């Protein structure tokens with residue numbers, strides 16, 4: 001991976017914002033479709049009929065497609081967007097999506113409601129899903145959108161099961177040394193007691209710009 005993998009896209013911010021909203025609304029409906037599919041008890045004939053309609057809708061969306069994944073894009077105005085991201089992607093129905101709030105330097109949190117699509121043990125959040133969400137918020141905490149960081153090592157302690165439903169995730173930078181940033185985080189259910197605790201080492205890759213005033217990063221400023 002190199003900086004060249006971040007795509008400079010000439011789309012204007014106004015157009016990005018407009019398109020993001022339109023497709024995000026469709027994505028919400030697809031999330032509903034996923035939940036409805038998991039929990040549906042309609043009869044087999046109805047399932048077959050719905051499948052035909054869904055297949056027809058997929059064909060319509062396939063009429064014009066990107067050649068590969070959505071990637072991370074940015075424009076000259078400083079707007080960046082990663083619509084396909086597995087956790088925060090506004091156009092990815094697999095993403096809850098997590099809306100991460102940056103409270104200040106080195107601190108971030110997110111509130112999300114996890115439904116049937118995120119189940120592992122009965123009625124509980126899948127352990128891999130907890131790791132996925134923690135990884136993203138910890139990566140963003142380390143980065144603060146002022147530098148590029150990648151997960152080096154992630155360590156999780158699952159203290160208790162997390163019930164499906166409302167979940168809060170919080171992360172903060174514990175320490176920094178050169179290109180290595182240690183982040184601590186936890187995930188908690190409605191009672192606020194941490195159910196999963198995490199420590200991660202996030203690394204500024206050797207090929208990434210480290211100078212926070214670097215113009216490359218100015219372009220990635222929160223958008």
Ligand SMILES: CCCCC/C=C\C/C=C\C/C=C\C/C=C\CCCC(=O)SCCNC(=O)CCNC(=O)[C@H](O)C(C)(C)COP(=O)(O)OP(=O)(O)OC[C@H]1O[C@@H](n2cnc3c(N)ncnc32)[C@H](O)[C@@H]1OP(=O)(O)O
Nearest residue numbers: 080136139140143145147148150151152153203205206220
């Ligand atoms: C990515 C999205 C970007 C979005 C851009 C737009 C705007 C926002 C900007 C920022 C991003 C915002 C948020 C972050 C987002 C998302 C979170 C998702 C995170 C992920 O989902 S990300 C995927 C999983 N992640 C990987 O896919 C990593 C694969 N891997 C590599 O790409 C390399 O492996 C790398 C880069 C890790 C290191 O490569 P390198 O060449 O820089 O490292 P080098 O050898 O120089 O080592 C330097 C010192 O780190 C130590 N060290 C090295 N590796 C270590 C390890 N793994 N664990 C512990 N220590 C390690 C050495 O021991 C040495 O230590 P010492 O200096 O003490 O000797």
